[in-house]
Amino acid sequence: MAVGFRGRKSKGSKAERDLIHLFWSKGFAAMRAAGSGSTQHPSPDILVGDGKHFFAFEVKSSKDKTKYLTKDEITQLDLFANSFGARPFVAIKFDSEKWYFLRLTDLRVTKKNYVVTLNLAKKKGLTFEELIGKYKQRRLS
């Protein structure tokens, strides 16, 4: 059924490894998912936690200023995150730009796809510091 939904992903992408290093360096534990077809269940690319906050990421990098995601990728990410108890985000790295983290409701929807442009990412996305800071602030309240 969902066997193929991770099929197009680069299994060992540098972006994923970079993001994992970034989270570990800030006191989070981060885990990369097994490659495509590993099970027929949904899986994010990366799962992150620090005992209080849990994030599930679909990770994308792009040389262009527009990146497409399939509806299935987003549906599966949302499904996994809801079951696991993590906040789902699309983590996107455009060349020469910072990481941006987009909530699924902030993605642009077309007939067949979800779309993230660099503009949208800058407008709606959280930076890494905001993602961490945001939830760190909430911890205090």
Place this chain on the structure above:
Amino acid sequence: MAVGFRGRKSKGSKAERDLIHLFWSKGFAAMRAAGSGSTQHPSPDILVGDGKHFFAFEVKSSKDKTKYLTKDEITQLDLFANSFGARPFVAIKFDSEKWYFLRLTDLRVTKKNYVVTLNLAKKKGLTFEELIGKYKQRRLS
């Protein structure tokens, strides 16, 4: 440094897939880790959550009645679990037996390794139902 600590693992083990199915069938989300050498950071074989309870597993199967684990495997599992906010267990499936889940403190220690025998698993390990039931009960209190 820790690059090699997953090296001896069977990447696509049937045991891991079976365990993932089992957890999904009970309302947990379960994720398999990427294979060895994926990053230099620690990683469990499987990470499981249901919004309230988070488990990190080192997964083993055995045709014999004795299974060895390296100290490094256990150290890394513990490190990951503590950082992430999950309870670490060794999940072990001896041929023709149920799954047993052992707390790290219940493993037998030798000079060089940790050891799980079938006897120890039956005596100290939790069954799947106990693992789930235990934490479900705690949820009510």
